[in-house]
Amino acid sequence: MNTAKDIRYLVASELDLQWGLTVCSIGFQEINPSDAYPPQHHPKPYLFTPNRGRVLDEYQLIYITRGKGKFCSASQRSTVVKEGTMFLLFPGEWHTYYPSERTGWSEYFIGCKGYTMDQRIAKGFLLKSKPIFQVGLDEELVRLYHKAMDVAREQRPGFQQVLSGVANMLIGIAYSKDKGMNFQDKQVQQQIDRARIIMLEHVCKKITPEMIAHQLGMSYSCFRKTFKEYTGFAPIQYIQELKLQYAKELLWTTQHTIKEIAFMLNFENAEYFSVFFKKKQRLTPLEYRNYSKGLSNTSPSHAPEE
Numbered sequence: 001m002n003t004a005k006d007i008r009y010l011v012a013s014e015l016d017l018q019w020g021l022t023v024c025s026i027g028f029q030e031i032n033p034s035d036a037y038p039p040q041h042h043p044k045p046y047l048f049t050p051n052r053g054r055v056l057d058e059y060q061l062i063y064i065t066r067g068k069g070k071f072c073s074a075s076q077r078s079t080v081v082k083e084g085t086m087f088l089l090f091p092g093e094w095h096t097y098y099p100s101e102r103t104g105w106s107e108y109f110i111g112c113k114g115y116t117m118d119q120r121i122a123k124g125f126l127l128k129s130k131p132i133f134q135v136g137l138d139e140e141l142v143r144l145y146h147k148a149m150d151v152a153r154e155q156r157p158g159f160q161q162v163l164s165g166v167a168n169m170l171i172g173i174a175y176s177k178d179k180g181m182n183f184q185d186k187q188v189q190q191q192i193d194r195a196r197i198i199m200l201e202h203v204c205k206k207i208t209p210e211m212i213a214h215q216l217g218m219s220y221s222c223f224r225k226t227f228k229e230y231t232g233f234a235p236i237q238y239i240q241e242l243k244l245q246y247a248k249e250l251l252w253t254t255q256h257t258i259k260e261i262a263f264m265l266n267f268e269n270a271e272y273f274s275v276f277f278k279k280k281q282r283l284t285p286l287e288y289r290n291y292s293k294g295l296s297n298t299s300p301s302h303a304p305e306e
Contacts, residue, residue, distance in 0.1 A: 004030035008152040009043060016160040017114070023163035024058045025111035026148045031067070031104040038098075053096030060089040060111040061170055062097070063141060067105030071097040075128040086133040086141075086174045090121070093128060108145040112167045125175065133178035144170050191216050192230045195223070196238070203242045206266050209235035244280050247273075251289045258285045 007027030016022050025046070031037055037050065048054030053072075068082035073095035081087060081097070083105075089095050091113065099105035120126045135141065148166040151159050195212050212235065213223035227235050243265050250261045262273035277285045 004028075005039070005041070006149055007042070008149065009046075010152055010155075010160070010163075012160050019114070019161055019164055020116040021112055021114035021164040021167060022160050023110060023112045023148070023152070023167055025060070025109065026145070026152045026163070028106070028108050028145065028149065030106045031099050033104045034101050035104060048096065050096055050098040053094050055092060055094050056089060056111070057091050058111045058113045059091060059117050060109050061167075061174065062087055062089070063108040063135075063145065065106045065108065065137060065142065067099055067103035069097060069099035069103075069105055071095070071132070073128070073131060076131050079132065081132065084134065084136040084138075086135050086178075088126060088131045088133070088174075090128050090131070108142070110145065110148055110167055110170060112164075114164075116168075117171075120171075126171075133174040135174055135177040138173075138177070141170065141173060144173075188226060189230075191218065191223075192227055195227060195235070196231070199235075199239050199242055203239075203246050204264055204266060207239065209239070240276075240280070244277070247277060247285070248281075248288065248292075251285055252292045261285065 005028065007025070007029065009025050010023055012022035012024070029039065031039075038048065040047070045056070046054075063086045064081055064083055066083050068080060070078055071081045071087050072078040073089070074093050087097070099107075117126075121128075144166055148163055148170075151162050151166070195216060198212050198215065199207065209224060209227075210220050213220045216223060218226075224235055227233070227238070231238060233241065247261055247265060250256055250264070256264070258274065259270040262270040265273065267273040267276065274284055277283075277288070281288055283291060
């Protein structure tokens with residue numbers, strides 16, 4: 001049987017590399033049941049046998065949209081991957097993967113390299129020990145792969161920068177969807193969403209995480225842990241961020257004094273509000289107000305507001 005494919009291998013200039021992320025490879029291939037894998041039309045650095053595996057010098061994000069097979073790496077024991085699964089290959093790490101002879105599979109892949117990806121690894125967003133993303137079958141992801149293949153085919157000026165944006169979208173969506181898969185319990189999702197609504201509606205009132213947990217019928221320890229896993233913020237940090245955003249809006253759009261804004265946001269006094277704001281924003285409330293009005297090039301007045 002013939003294998004359907006659309007594969008491009010790309011080069012990047014020294015200027016492209018300074019962008020922070022460049023795309024090395026992009027493609028699609030449909031492997032029918034009992035077909036040899038991988039097909040032998042790839043350049044030598046990309047070829048491998050399922051038994052021996054390989055090591056690449058780029059990241060590759062692979063999306064399986066039909067069938068199933070197995071994936072294994074130096075950091076991930078052999079595991080079944082199937083339609084709706086993405087997995088990330090890391091440069092310099094041994095890996096292997098292949099479809100089931102019974103089902104074959106359809107795979108999309110995009111390979112990239114650059115310091116922006118390296119930083120995500122260093123910061124722990126992407127882990128060699130967790131290379132698999134459960135994203136489900138998603139038309140948007142398929143469209144993005146096709147968009148990247150179209151751009152790679154045409155190679156118009158600046159195509160590497162466009163591909164960089166598409167690659168970032170794919171990685172961001174994979175990260176987000178996989179994180180959301182950890183919250184399949186709809187009741188938990190609703191509780192966290194309700195907590196955020198309570199925080200927003202009470203941004204100008206005295207509200208504590210303990211009070212919110214009680215309203216939701218959750219223990220505080222469970223609420224705090226679940227909220228941070230879902231949002232990336234501890235509850236008290238989320239409340240503070242809401243207060244900060246609202247304070248910035250008031251400073252930008254109203255003539256309320258610093259004291260009035262501090263009172264509106266339920267701070268103990270204007271001094272405490274100013275300390276809180278400067279710690280978060282690196283400017284005092286008055287400096288931020290002047291800056292927002294285009295007066296950042298002049299020394300802000302330190303005369304107290306009445």
